[in-house]
Amino acid sequence: MIxxxxxxxxxxxxxxxxPVLKGVDLSIEEGEFVCIIGPSGxxxxxxxHLLGGLDTANSGSIYLKxxxxxxxxxxxxxxxxxxxxxxxxxxYQLLPTLTVYENIVFPMHADGKNVSATDVENLLKAVxxxxxxxxxxxxxxGGQQQRVAIARSLIHKPSLLLxxxxxxxLDRKRSGDILDLLAKFHYEQxxxxxxxxxxxxxxxxxxxxxxxxxGVIEAEVxxxxxxxxxxxxxxxx
Amino acid sequence: MSVKHSLLALIYExxxxxxxxxxxxESLVEGLWPLNAGQVYTTLDRLxxxxxxxxxxxxxxxxxxxxxTQAGKEELWSWLNEPVGRSLFKEEFYIKxxxxxxxxxxxxxxxxxxxxxxxxxxxxxxxxLRKQMSLSGNDTMKLLIEGALLHLEADMKWLERIEExx
Numbered sequence: 001m002i003x004x005x006x007x008x009x010x011x012x013x014x015x016x017x018x019p020v021l022k023g024v025d026l027s028i029e030e031g032e033f034v035c036i037i038g039p040s041g042x043x044x045x046x047x048x049h050l051l052g053g054l055d056t057a058n059s060g061s062i063y064l065k066x067x068x069x070x071x072x073x074x075x076x077x078x079x080x081x082x083x084x085x086x087x088x089x090x091x092y093q094l095l096p097t098l099t100v101y102e103n104i105v106f107p108m109h110a111d112g113k114n115v116s117a118t119d120v121e122n123l124l125k126a127v128x129x130x131x132x133x134x135x136x137x138x139x140x141x142g143g144q145q146q147r148v149a150i151a152r153s154l155i156h157k158p159s160l161l162l163x164x165x166x167x168x169x170l171d172r173k174r175s176g177d178i179l180d181l182l183a184k185f186h187y188e189q190x191x192x193x194x195x196x197x198x199x200x201x202x203x204x205x206x207x208x209x210x211x212x213x214x215g216v217i218e219a220e221v222x223x224x225x226x227x228x229x230x231x232x233x234x235x236x237x
Numbered sequence: 238m239s240v241k242h243s244l245l246a247l248i249y250e251x252x253x254x255x256x257x258x259x260x261x262x263e264s265l266v267e268g269l270w271p272l273n274a275g276q277v278y279t280t281l282d283r284l285x286x287x288x289x290x291x292x293x294x295x296x297x298x299x300x301x302x303x304x305x306t307q308a309g310k311e312e313l314w315s316w317l318n319e320p321v322g323r324s325l326f327k328e329e330f331y332i333k334x335x336x337x338x339x340x341x342x343x344x345x346x347x348x349x350x351x352x353x354x355x356x357x358x359x360x361x362x363x364x365x366l367r368k369q370m371s372l373s374g375n376d377t378m379k380l381l382i383e384g385a386l387l388h389l390e391a392d393m394k395w396l397e398r399i400e401e402x403x
Contacts, residue, residue, distance in 0.1 A: 172390070176383060180371040187372055200357065201386065204364025228361060230354055 002028040007060035022215035038212030053077030086153030090165035094137040101133040143174030163195040254300035
């Protein structure tokens with residue numbers, strides 16, 4: 001599904017060049033639920049943005065279903081993203097002047113595509129927001145807004161869902177609800193999910209956990225591995 | 238004793254025989270607490286002795302059936318209504334830590350690290366279980382798991398606090 005090789009990314013702040021990704025190699029199978037954990041500033045969000053085609057790398061390649069994202073123009077990446085990728089962010093990024101319904105269908109309409117009302121209805125039911133179509137984001141709780149954001153990310157039936165700290169602004173109960181929702185979609189639709197988090201309660205939902213440190217993958221562990229807890233204990237320390 | 242009262246609750250639901258109670262209990266706890274058949278029959282004997290259950294006879298396969306009595310129902314309600322306290326020293330690690338301090342054990346940091354590792358393992362196990370319960374729609378088990386996770390989160394914070402002080 002995803003093959004990343006020798007990926008580097010640096011940012012310039014004034015005269016200083018800050019390397020954020022220092023050569024990342026990563027392979028993610030179709031249908032996997034992968035979690036990327038690591039300290040703040042370790043490069044995990046940058047990696048997610050590159051995987052989503054929101055930003056460009058300095059070197060290396062990202063193959064998404066045999067298409068090299070790094071060789072595509074911004075417009076081509078946008079087209080690919082609208083077809084294959086769903087994005088969920090920590091701060092929901094809903095448009096405040098649009099209703100729940102309008103927020104969900106916005107990416108499709110922006111792309112000039114029609115949306116079936118039944119699809120929206122089904123998604124609203126799936127995220128437990130049936131009846132909220134005409135509400136505005138400010139009328140919703142954080143957990144509800146994130147559920148709208150998840151519905152919006154799934155309206156075009158993407159094969160890959162990228163989630164950046166999706167539970168970062170939520171309390172434990174609402175975090176659990178969001179993770180349950182992601183797990184449900186993963187189970188029912190067999191989507192590939194890559195989630196960035198620093199929360200071990202969220203990480204526990206993944207099949208594989210990747211530890212990011214100083215712009216490189218330091219280690220990774222699969223759920224069935226014996227040293228799963230030791231691995232995370234090291235991260236926690 | 239929770240096994241005794243869980244069996245009473247299962248018999249309250251409908252008349253059952255011993256093996257059905259074993260499988261019923263295990264299904265109730267999602268297979269996380271395997272019950273020894275011997276324990277089921279011993280418990281049933283005691284419940285019968287205390288007049289909390291009685292037997293209306295045997296089923297077609299000659300298995301002894303049990304039904305709940307009025308006294309059994311009252312015992313069940315009484316147990317359900319009784320609040321459960323939390324003893325400070327029921328947590329074995331608390332006692333261990335107390336003893337380690339008492340004998341000036343100089344490996345406390347390792348104790349804490351190992352305990353944190355065990356808690357993490359439990360958290361990950363329970364998080365996966367929560368995911369399964371959510372997918373299968375078992376909301377009651379999900380609530381229990383959430384409770385256990387909150388306790389583990391508190392334990393983890395407590396261990397981190399001790400670590401800072403060591």
